Amino acid sequence: MSESEREQLQVIIKKGSDWRERERAQTILMLSEGQTVVAVAEHQGVQPEAIRERRRKWWKNGLASLPDQPRSGAPSKLTDAHRSQLKEWIDAEPLNCRALVSRLTTECGVTISAGTLRNELKRMGYVWKRTRYSLKKSVIPNASSRLSKTSLN
Structure with a gap:
């Protein structure tokens, strides 16, 4: 592994927005440091075969293997x-x-x-909140106002 790839992996681990990409980068770095597949799997809480698959994809595609690939599914109904x-x-x-x-x-x-x-x-970037119909105050007065009235009598 080249030094520039190592630096890019460290940047992804620290500042990557996708947790899956950060985890895959951490896997590759740990393997490059000489840790075993089983040790990395135990550390990350995944099966050893998942670590082996990440390693295979890294050998084949390098940094391009880290992000998620497009998934299958029905095309969007909205144009x-x-x-x-x-x-x-x-x-x-x-x-x-x-x-x-x-x-x-x-x-x-x-x-x-x-x-x-x-x-x-x-x-599309829209955010909304549930409409609150009323902001009713409690019917029961708070305890501090009761206490002050009783202490005055």
Whole structure:
């Protein structure tokens, strides 16, 4: 392993945003320091075969083996046009997920679940909180006000 690769691995361990990538980089560094596969597996709490697989991928692809590879799955039902339409609706008026899903179904003909829409909105950078309907004060006065009234009598 070259010195530049070692430095890059250390940077990934310290400042990497993905925990899986940091763990894989730590695996490679520990192996390069002469630790055994079993010792590294015990330290990281994984099976030895996982460590061997990481080592194989490192030999084959180097630093490119650390990030997650694209996974299979169904393609997104939302296109960029749908995302821009959602953005326009959200910027025009605050709507909840159910209203957005029904509007998307009626106007664009796209049927998705509210959970899928929430995930998509999070990817788009939107954050929301549950609406609180009232901020009622307690009916029971606090103990300190009771104590002061009784001490005055």
